[in-house]
Amino acid sequence: MAEQSTNKRIAKNAAALYFRMIVTMLVGLYTSRVILQALGVEDYGIYNVVGGFVSMFSLISGSLQGAVGRFMTYELGTGNTKKLKNIFSTSFYVMMGLSVLIVIITETLGLWYLYNRMVVPAERLQAAFWCFQFSVVSFVLSLLSTPYSSSIISHERMSVYAYMSIFDAVLRLVICYAVMVSSIDRLVFYACLLFGAGVLNQFIYWIYCRRKFTECHMSFVFDKDLFKQMFGFAGWNFIGSSAAVLRTQGANLLLNAFGGPAVNAANGIANSVCTVVSSFVNNFTQAFNPQITKQYAAGEYESLMKLLIYGSKYSYYLMFILALPVIFNAHYILHLWLGIVPEHTVTFTRWIFVFLLAESISRPIITAKNANGHIRNYQIVVGGILLLMLPISYVGLKMGMPVTFVAFANALTAIMAIFARMYMLRGDFPCWSTRIYYKEVFMNVIIVSVVASIAPGLSYNLLPEGLINFIFTSTFAVISSCMSVFYVGCSKVERELIIHKSRQAINTFKSKFVR
Known part of the structure; x- marks a missing residue:
């Protein structure tokens, strides 16, 4: 009976994720074309190169995200609620520390690279600067939401994960329309709206997880041994x-x-x-x-x-x-x-x-x-x-x-x-x-x-x-x-x-x- 329940859950989760993929893929194909037309080739290229510089750090954050998801899912399997709370709190503080480190690097070396090495037309340098700043903050927000999104996946609430992705896709459609009709600098406006969407997504994750999962209530706990285990796992995952x-x-x-x-x-x-x-x-x-x-x-x-x-x-x-x-x-x-x-x-x-x-x-x-x-x-x-x-x-x-x-x-x-x-x-x-x-x-x-x-x-x-x-x-x-x-x-x-x-x-x- 337990095996049948497991198979049913897997099938239900797969169906939710397939629906998410179809919607987000179709919206992604459409919005990419519309944003290219709205921004123009030059500004679209600036956004991609600036955003690409920030996303280089995803190699590090991705390893940590994998570690958080693994440890959470493992403790859900053992049923150790106390350990699960420690994992959530510790992982959140780790992500905060990583966020501070990334902000320091991007605001020093990143800005130096933007002004001295990146090929950007002089008249668009100010727009590229603001695009860079919004990209950094958006990336930091995605890092801080990691413990929450990992909780949703570990609890196998794939339908919620799918709905959030579809909601994000709808937001991007709205952003596309807003950029198209905007009379202000479209590149800066686009980066600003994406930042706003990130804030809204983070807030919804925070509300849902606090209401549904007991471990998602922040406590001032930093488990050093757990941190060493997670960091070791993430380090080898990074390799x-x-x-x-x-x-x-x-x-x-x-x-x-x-x-x-x-x-x-x-x-x-x-x-x-x-x-x-x-x-x-x-x-x-x-x-x-x-x-x-x-x-x-x-x-x-x-x-x-x-x-x-x-x-x-x-x-x-x-x-x-x-x-x-x-x-x-x-x-x-x-x-x-x-x-x-x-x-x-x-x-x-x-x-x-x-x-x-x-x-x-x-x-x-x-x-x-x-x-x-x-x-x-x-x-x-x-x-x-x-x-x-x-x-x-x-x-x-x-x-x-x-x-x-x-x-x-x-x-x-x-x-x-x-x-x-x-x-x-x-x-x-x-x-x-x-x-x-x-x-x-x-x-x-x-x-x-x-x-x-x-x-x-x-x-x-x-x-x-x-x-x-x-x-x-x-x-x-x-x-x-x-x-x-x-x-x-x-x-x-x-x-x-x-x-x-x-x-x-x-x-x-x-x-x-x-x-």
Whole structure:
């Protein structure tokens, strides 16, 4: 019964996050275009470069946010209310200290860089200054809201998290309209309104969390031992985050050195396509991540093992169903979107999807390892393996391999990292079995991938290029991937559960909308 309740909660949270993603993505696409038109290319560029300078600190804050979320979720799993209150208060004071440090750095080195190194037209320097100030304060507000937003996610109130994101998206629509009709300096006005939206969001988070969660009442508690644990966790997490940044930026530098800006553009376009698809899977994993940590904290290791298997399998299946039509029809889709498709973009897109498929398997394992808290060796080993893509890429390019070899090396090291993560999870909890995980996850996803690719592969190669090929290949890709997942990738019990839940959903729909 407890397992059924957990699955129901995960499904409900995933649905809320998907709804949030669709709304925010559509609003984001619209507001980006409108703001570009309202500000103009020059002011839009100034806002991005100034805001980008401030957001560099998100590498540090992101590591601390991950630590806060992990410790909160863990103590919710153990049911230790007193420790939970200490975590909230300590994390808030940590964020306050970090905010002060960031303000000092940005108001000294940041302003020096703005006035002496940043390329800004002289007549827009004053506007850039105010944009910079509002960006700093907005970033500080987002830091201070971290303990509150972490509480919402740890308590699995994903619907509230989704509503707040949608509310923020609506605010941005209002801001767009206000900027368009404004007669004052639009860049400064835009930055000011975003700051105001941040204040309002912070206030709503504060009110909701104080009313709903007992730990969110501030107390003058600073637990030094807890701080050391959180800071240690965040520090090693920072190494993992840094490895990801180095891998991305290093790949861009290699592509630029061996192929030039045109190749960077092709890689950037491919990443944009893949980011949209991967966001669907990110919402799914975010829905069950708190349960992984809570079950580890509560010592429910058998349920945790099942959740890791299900999480890895279905994260892959979801990504695969979305990715397969794009992998086969990448050129046609990119042509519809761009008109002229830059060279190498199609190959980059396909290899990046392979990388994302490998990462989708790993996400539940990463959460389980974070739940354990012993991440030093894990971050060093896995981060080192992922960084291997840089020397592998460099050697390959020097030997005359095409520039797309960089994307291949990225996918290869991601697959290598899966095995390292599996190995390093041994001993973290009693019921973990590498053999069972390999059998239930790896064997299933390999067979599903091969079987599902046959029909669309034949369609893609036998039919002439164009709309007919796109329609048939996409149709075969979706149908064959869904059927392969259902009949090959799912057990008999899982198939029966899917049929039962589908019938329930249909009956609910009929009772509400069909008379």
